[in-house]
Amino acid sequence: MAFEAKICGLTTPAAVETAIGHGASHIGLVFFAKSPRNITAEAAGELSRLAAGKVIRTGLMVDASDEQIAAILAACPLDLLQLHGKETPERVAEIRQRFGLPVMKALQIGEAGDLAQARAYEKVADRLLFDAKPPASKTDALPGGNAVSFDWSLLAGQQFGIPWMLAGGLTADNLAEAVRASGARAADTSSGVEDRPGEKNLQKIKDFLRVAEGL
Numbered sequence: 001m002a003f004e005a006k007i008c009g010l011t012t013p014a015a016v017e018t019a020i021g022h023g024a025s026h027i028g029l030v031f032f033a034k035s036p037r038n039i040t041a042e043a044a045g046e047l048s049r050l051a052a053g054k055v056i057r058t059g060l061m062v063d064a065s066d067e068q069i070a071a072i073l074a075a076c077p078l079d080l081l082q083l084h085g086k087e088t089p090e091r092v093a094e095i096r097q098r099f100g101l102p103v104m105k106a107l108q109i110g111e112a113g114d115l116a117q118a119r120a121y122e123k124v125a126d127r128l129l130f131d132a133k134p135p136a137s138k139t140d141a142l143p144g145g146n147a148v149s150f151d152w153s154l155l156a157g158q159q160f161g162i163p164w165m166l167a168g169g170l171t172a173d174n175l176a177e178a179v180r181a182s183g184a185r186a187a188d189t190s191s192g193v194e195d196r197p198g199e200k201n202l203q204k205i206k207d208f209l210r211v212a213e214g215l
């Protein structure tokens with residue numbers, strides 16, 4: 001199966017077109033007010049329409065309420081919901097059922113024991129995403145999008161009941177090594193294709209996708 005690459009935190013048509021044109025499987029739109037990549041549902045709706053039928057349009061949310069999710073979906077069609085907060089397995093199941101969309105649950109990994117939490121989500125999510133823990137030194141760190149990696153070898157040889165994606169500090173320079181160490185067949189990046197938080201670099205998107213194409 002071809003390696004899947006998700007480019008997250010897109011905010012412009014040029015970035016969406018670059019991701020699509022260079023082989024991304026997924027694009028990510030961030031609906032989280034504290035993020036430098038936050039986008040309004042209306043602006044995201046325009047990008048979503050550009051991408052319809054070409055890639056999996058992923059909406060990233062953090063502990064969003066039903067009302068917030070409904071408002072986003074009313075303005076922005078999505079193919080996948082990425083839940084990147086502290087959503088419990090029950091809440092994941094509820095969102096999946098209520099909105100009738102597949103769900104990818106993000107889990108923060110710092111040590112081998114953190115992988116155990118995946119078991120509870122295998123039954124209620126469609127996909128898992130393994131990201132690093134936010135840096136402890138930064139009290140106001142976001143729950144993701146921090147350009148921080150974890151020990152990829154923690155995932156080596158692990159079996160999960162649903163597909164999974166690797167995330168956390170991935171760049172064109174470390175993607176091949178991350179995949180070799182973890183065994184991932186899908187990867188997500190945001191900071192790694194930026195010049196500064198929230199500012200995508202089109203050449204970095206192309207470089208990341210060129211590496212992904214060879215995996």
Ligand SMILES: O=C(O)c1ccccc1N[C@@H]1O[C@H](COP(=O)(O)O)[C@@H](O)[C@H]1O
Pocket residue numbers: 008009028030032035036037038060062084129131142143144145146147148167168169170188189190191192
């Ligand atoms: O990108 C964000 O701003 C963000 C905000 C809140 C939660 C998650 C966020 N991004 C996701 O975090 C991981 C890792 O990102 P990075 O490549 O290290 O920047 C990735 O799945 C993003 O989709």
